[in-house]
Amino acid sequence: EVQLVESGGGLVQPGGSLRLSCEASGLTFSRSVMSWARQASGKGLEWVSGSFPDGSTHYTDAMKGRVTISRDNAKNMVYLQMTNLKAEDTGVYYCTTGVRGAYYLAPERDSGYWGQGTQVTVSS
Numbered sequence: 001e002v003q004l005v006e007s008g009g010g011l012v013q014p015g016g017s018l019r020l021s022c023e024a025s026g027l028t029f030s031r032s033v034m035s036w037a038r039q040a041s042g043k044g045l046e047w048v049s050g051s052f053p054d055g056s057t058h059y060t061d062a063m064k065g066r067v068t069i070s071r072d073n074a075k076n077m078v079y080l081q082m083t084n085l086k087a088e089d090t091g092v093y094y095c096t097t098g099v100r101g102a103y104y105l106a107p108e109r110d111s112g113y114w115g116q117g118t119q120v121t122v123s124s
Contacts, residue, residue: 001026002025002026002027002113003026004024004096004097005023005095005115006020006022006094006095006117006118008020008021009118009119009120010119010121011123012120013122013124014085014122014123014124015084016085017083017084018082018085018120019079019080019081019082020036020079020080020082020093020095020118020120021077021078022077022078022115023077024076024077024078024097025076027097027113029076030053031053032053032098033050033051033053033098034050034078034096034097035047035050035051035095035096036050036067036080036093036094036096037094037099038062038089038120039091039092039094040088040089040091043091045106045107045109046106046107047060047062047101047103047107048062048067048080049069051070051078057069060104063082066083066084066085067081067083068080078095082120085120085122087122087123089122090123091119091120092117093119093120094115095114095115096112096114096115097112097113098112099111099112099114
């Protein structure tokens with residue numbers, strides 16, 4: 001059974017940084033596309049970033065230039081480093097794999113595997 005467990009969310013002031021972590025199990029991690037999605041307050045689900053087995057990455061316009069995705073295949077971990085956070089970044093962030101929906105579309109909530117989500121709140 002695939003399990004994804006996120007951590008690292010919390011309350012941060014505007015302009016601050018957070019690093020989200022996701023520990024994956026039950027899959028061949030090194031061969032898996034790992035992505036981060038979010039649901040900002042009052043908005044629908046959207047992709048943030050993806051990490052591919054070949055080492056390549058993808059960033060959507062949602063947070064481009066302010067996030068860095070990375071992975072550690074030895075530890076089955078994927079990370080999302082977020083900087084210069086804004087109030088509109090407030091929401092729940094999900095670690096995902098195998099989810100349908102191209103990065104220019106919305107992720108399909110009823111597909112693939114999702115973590116439980118971690119809350120990020122950007123507020124002074």
